[in-house]
Amino acid sequence: xxxxxxxxxxxxxxxxxxxxxxxxxxxxxxxxxxxxxxxxxxxxxxxxxxxxxxxxxxxxxxxxxxxxxxxxxxxxxxxxxxxxxxxxxxxxxxxxxxxxxxxxxxxxxxxxxxxxxxxxxxxxxxxxxxxxxxxxxxxxxxxxxxxxxxxxxxxxxxxxxxxxxxxxxxxxxxxxxxxxxxxxxxxxxxxxxxxxxxxxxxxxxxxxxxxxxxxxxxxxxxxxxxxxxxxxxxxxxxxxxxxxxxxxxxxxxxxxxxxxxxxxxxxxxxxxxxxxxxxxxxxxxxxxxxxxxxxxxxxxxxxxxxxxxxxxxxxxxxxxxxxxxxxxxxxxxxxxxxxxxxxxxxxxxxxxxxxxxxxxxxxxxxxxxxxxxxxxxxxxxxxxx
Amino acid sequence: xxxxxxxxxxxxxxxxxxxxxxxxxxxxxxxxxxxxxxxxxxxxxxxxxxxxxxxxxxxxxxxxxxxxxxxxxxxxxxxxxxxxxxxxxxxxxxxxxxxxxxxxxxxxxxxxxxxxxxxxxxxxxxxxxxxxxxxxxxxxxxxxxxxxxxxxxxxxxxxxxxxxxxxxxxxxxxxxxxxxxxxxxxxxxxxxxxxxxxxxxxxxxxxxxxxxxxxxxxxxxxxxxxxxxxxxxxxxxxxxxxxxxxxxxxxxxxxxxxxxxxxxxxxxxxxxxxxxxxxxxxxxxxxxxxxxxxxxxxxxxxxxxxxxxxxxxxxxxxxxxxxxxxxxxxxxxxxxxxxxxxxxxxxxxxxxxxxxxxxxxxxxxxxxxxxxxxxxxxxxxxxxxxxxxxxxxxxxxxxxxxxx
Numbered sequence: 156x157x158x159x160x161x162x163x164x165x166x167x168x169x170x171x172x173x174x175x176x177x178x179x180x181x182x183x184x185x186x187x188x189x190x191x192x193x194x195x196x197x198x199x200x201x202x203x204x205x206x207x208x209x210x211x212x213x214x215x216x217x218x219x220x221x222x223x224x225x226x227x228x229x230x231x232x233x234x235x236x237x238x239x240x241x242x243x244x245x246x247x248x249x250x251x252x253x254x255x256x257x258x259x260x261x262x263x264x265x266x267x268x269x270x271x272x273x274x275x276x277x278x279x280x281x282x283x284x285x286x287x288x289x290x291x292x293x294x295x296x297x298x299x300x301x302x303x304x305x306x307x308x309x310x311x312x313x314x315x316x317x318x319x320x321x322x323x324x325x326x327x328x329x330x331x332x333x334x335x336x337x338x339x340x341x342x343x344x345x346x347x348x349x350x351x352x353x354x355x356x357x358x359x360x361x362x363x364x365x366x367x368x369x370x371x372x373x374x375x376x377x378x379x380x381x382x383x384x385x386x387x388x389x390x391x392x393x394x395x396x397x398x399x400x401x402x403x404x405x406x407x408x409x410x411x412x413x414x415x416x417x418x419x420x421x422x423x424x425x426x427x428x429x430x431x432x433x434x435x436x437x438x439x440x441x442x443x444x445x446x447x448x449x450x451x452x453x454x455x456x457x458x459x460x461x462x463x464x465x466x467x468x469x470x471x472x473x474x475x476x477x478x479x480x481x482x483x484x485x486x487x488x489x490x491x492x493x494x495x496x497x498x499x500x501x502x503x504x505x506x507x508x509x510x511x512x513x514x515x516x517x518x519x520x521x522x523x524x525x526x527x528x529x530x531x532x533x534x535x536x537x538x539x540x
Numbered sequence: 541x542x543x544x545x546x547x548x549x550x551x552x553x554x555x556x557x558x559x560x561x562x563x564x565x566x567x568x569x570x571x572x573x574x575x576x577x578x579x580x581x582x583x584x585x586x587x588x589x590x591x592x593x594x595x596x597x598x599x600x601x602x603x604x605x606x607x608x609x610x611x612x613x614x615x616x617x618x619x620x621x622x623x624x625x626x627x628x629x630x631x632x633x634x635x636x637x638x639x640x641x642x643x644x645x646x647x648x649x650x651x652x653x654x655x656x657x658x659x660x661x662x663x664x665x666x667x668x669x670x671x672x673x674x675x676x677x678x679x680x681x682x683x684x685x686x687x688x689x690x691x692x693x694x695x696x697x698x699x700x701x702x703x704x705x706x707x708x709x710x711x712x713x714x715x716x717x718x719x720x721x722x723x724x725x726x727x728x729x730x731x732x733x734x735x736x737x738x739x740x741x742x743x744x745x746x747x748x749x750x751x752x753x754x755x756x757x758x759x760x761x762x763x764x765x766x767x768x769x770x771x772x773x774x775x776x777x778x779x780x781x782x783x784x785x786x787x788x789x790x791x792x793x794x795x796x797x798x799x800x801x802x803x804x805x806x807x808x809x810x811x812x813x814x815x816x817x818x819x820x821x822x823x824x825x826x827x828x829x830x831x832x833x834x835x836x837x838x839x840x841x842x843x844x845x846x847x848x849x850x851x852x853x854x855x856x857x858x859x860x861x862x863x864x865x866x867x868x869x870x871x872x873x874x875x876x877x878x879x880x881x882x883x884x885x886x887x888x889x890x891x892x893x894x895x896x897x898x899x900x901x902x903x904x905x906x907x908x909x910x911x912x913x914x915x916x917x918x919x920x921x922x923x924x925x926x927x928x929x930x931x932x933x934x935x936x937x938x939x940x941x942x943x944x
Contacts, residue, residue, distance in 0.1 A: 192582065196582050372580060
C-alpha cells in the first residue's frame with residue numbers, strides 16, 4: 156500500500172509537468188496567498204532589450220508647455236533661472252515657454268525674473284481672470300487685460316482646464332467653451348498674432364468611475380479632484396465638441412490644443428479636428444504615456460501632422476525628464492518607463508524613432524512658425540470695438 | 541516629478557478666483573491626497589483600456605497551421621485504483637478538437653505529453669491513427685526508472701519502440717533540471733547534461749525525430765515572490781512554479797547545461813519550447829541559435845513576452861524564420877482554466893494569429909480580466925506572408941517529416 160502510494164506520487168511528479176496539472180496539488184491551497192496592494196507593486200522588468208540614452212536633442216528644442224517659476228510658484232519653490240538654463244543647455248533645450256504667467260504684477264514678476272534676463276531662453280504666456288465672468292463687458296475686460304499682458308511681454312494666452320468643467324456663472328450655469336461672450340478674447344489673440352494654448356477636458360479615464368476598472372486608478376486616488384465623473388459634469392465629448400465649434404468660429408486665431416488635443420487615447424478623433432481646423436496645432440505635454448503605448452499609431456500621426464505638432468512636457472525641467480522625452484521621440488527602444496511612471500497608468504512605452512525631418516519640425520520649426528505670427532499691439536488700433 | 545508642476549491644467553487664475561465662482565477644484569495644486577486612501581489589492585485591479593486603436597480580428601490563419609505544442613492527452617493516475625499503474629487522461633475527444641481545428645485552419649496538432657508504452661499506443665490509436673495527419677503524438681521518458689540497471693539503453697530502446705508505434709518525437713518537460721533528483725524525488729537534482737541520457741538523445745537523432753524540450757522557466761520564476769516580481773500574481777497562484785533559492789541552479793546554468801547537450805548531439809534536432817525558454821532575453825536565444833544549428837524554437841505561451849518587445853521580436857523572426865515554429869501550449873478546458881493564456885479554443889488561436897499577422901497595438905495576450913503572466917499588453921508583429929507560411933507550417937512540416 157505504502158509503496159504503491161509513494162510510487163503514484165512519484166509517477167505524478169515525474170510524469171506530469173506541474174505546469175500542466177491545472178491546479179496546484181492539495182495542501183498548496185491551504186497555503187496563505189500573499190496579498191499586496193496595487194500601490195506597493197513595483198515590478199522589475201525581466202526584458203533584455205536595447206537601451207539608447209539620448210543625452211542631447213538632435214535639434215534645438217522649444218518646450219512650449221512648461222510651468223517653471225511661473226506666476227503661481229512661491230519664491231521658495233523657484234529654481235534659480237541660471238540653473239534652469241544650465242539644464243536646458245545640457246539637453247539642447249533652446250527655449251522654455253512658461254504658460255501660467257497670470258496677469259498684472261504677477262506676470263510682471265515672471266517677465267522680470269525669467270524673460271528679461273534670458274530673452275532667447277524663456278517666453279511667458281498670460282491667462283484669463285474669471286472673477287468678473289458675469290460682467291456684461293467681461294470679454295472687453297479680458298481684451299484689455301491681454302493687451303496689457305502683451306505690452307508687458309506676454310506672447311500667448313493659456314487657458315486652463317477649469318474652462319468647460321468648472322468655470323460657472325453666478326447662477327451656477329457652467330460656462331460653455333463656445334460661449335459667444337468669449338469671442339472678443341479669441342479674436343483679440345488673432346489680431347495680436349498670439350497663440351491660445353488651451354486645455355479642454357482631461358484623460359478619458361477621468362470621466363469614468365473611480366473603481367478597480369479605471370486604468371488611471373492610482374492617479375485619481377492621489378488627485379481625487381481630477382475626477383469628472385458624475386451628473387454635474389458634461390461628457391468629455393460634448394465639451395470637446397463645444398471647443399471644436401469655438402475653433403471653427405475663429406479661423407484667424409491660432410490654437411495650440413494642449414495634451415494632444417486632450418484626446419491622445421483617440422488619435423482618429425484628434426486627426427479629424429486637425430483636418431477640419433487649419434488654425435489648430437497640438438502639443439504633447441504629459442501625454443508621452445498615452446502616445447508611447449501606441450507607438451505605431453502615434454508615429455503615423457506624427458508623420459501625417461508633422462507641421463502641426465509642438466514639443467511640450469508640462470514637467471519640471473531637469474535633464475532626466477528631457478532625456479526621457481528625447482528617447483521616446485528619437486529611438487526605437489521598447490518597454491521603458493514614461494516620465495512619471497506609474498502615476499498615469501501601469502503600462503510601459505515604446506520609442507517612435509522619428510525621422511530627422513519630423514524631429515526638426517516638432518522640436519523647434521513649428522513653434523518658431525507660430526511665434527513668428529506675432530503682430531503685437533501696433534496693428535490693433537481700429538480693430539478694437 | 542513634482543505633482544504640482546505636473547499638473548498642467550490647474551492654473552493660477554483658478555486659485556485667484558476660486559472664491560468667486562469656480563468650484564474648489566484647484567486644491568490638487570496644494571493638497572497632498574495620501575496615496576492608498578482607498579487601498580486596492582493588486583488582484584482586484586482590472587483596468588480597462590481607454591485607447592481607441594485598430595482591432596483587426598483574424599479568425600482564420602493565413603496559412604494552414606501545425607501547432608507543435610499542445611496537451612490534449614497526458615499521463616494521469618488511475619483514480620481510486622490500488623496500483624502504481626499510470627494511465628493516459630484524454631482531455632478532449634478528437635471530434636471536439638477537429639471542430640476547432642477546422643474553424644481555425646489548423647492542419648495538425650502535436651500532443652507532446654503522449655506518455656509511453658501502452659498508454660502512448662492507446663493515444664496514438666485514438667487520435668493519430670484515427671485521423672492521420674491531423675494529430676501527432678510524442679513520447680516521454682520514464683524518469684522513474686532512472687536508477688534501474690541499464691536505464692540508458694532501456695530508454696533508448698523504448699524510444700525506438702515508440703517510434704515504430706508511430707510516435708513523432710520525444711518530449712522533455714522541465715522535470716529535467718528542476719524536479720528530477722538522483723533518488724527520483726530525493727537527493728541532488730539530476731543534471732541536464734547527465735551522460736546517462738546520451739543514448740536517449742542519440743537515438744532521436746538516428747531516428748530523425750525531434751526532441752521538444754522545455755528547460756528552465758521565465759526569469760522571474762527564479763526571483764523571490766515579492767512586490768518587485770513582475771510575475772508576482774502568477775507565482776502567487778502557482779507557488780510551485782517558483783525556483784527561487786533552495787538548491788535550484790540559476791536560469792542561466794540550466795540553459796548552459798542544455799547547450800552542452802546540444803553541442804554533444806549535433807545530429808539530434810532540439811525544438812526548444814517557449815522560445816528557447818528565455819523569451820525575455822532574445823539576444824541570448826539568438827546567440828544559442830547561432831551556436832547550435834540543431835536548435836529551433838516554438839512560441840508556446842510566450843507571445844506575452846514577445847509581444848511586449850515587438851520590434852526585437854520581429855527582428856528575431858526575420859533572422860530565424862526557418863527555425864521558428866508555431867506552438868501554443870494549449871490545454872483544453874477545464875484543465876486549461878488555471879492558465880488562461882493556454883485554454884484551447886477559438887479565442888486562443890485568434891490571439892496568436894492577431895499577434896503574428898497584424899500590427900495591432902496594446903491588446904491582451906490571454907482572454908482573462910487580468911493578464912495572467914504579467915500586467916502588460918502586447919503588440920502585433922505584422923509578419924510578411926513568406927515568414928508566416930514558414931512559421932505556421934513549413935518549418936514544422938520539415939521537422940516532423942510531414943510531407944505534403
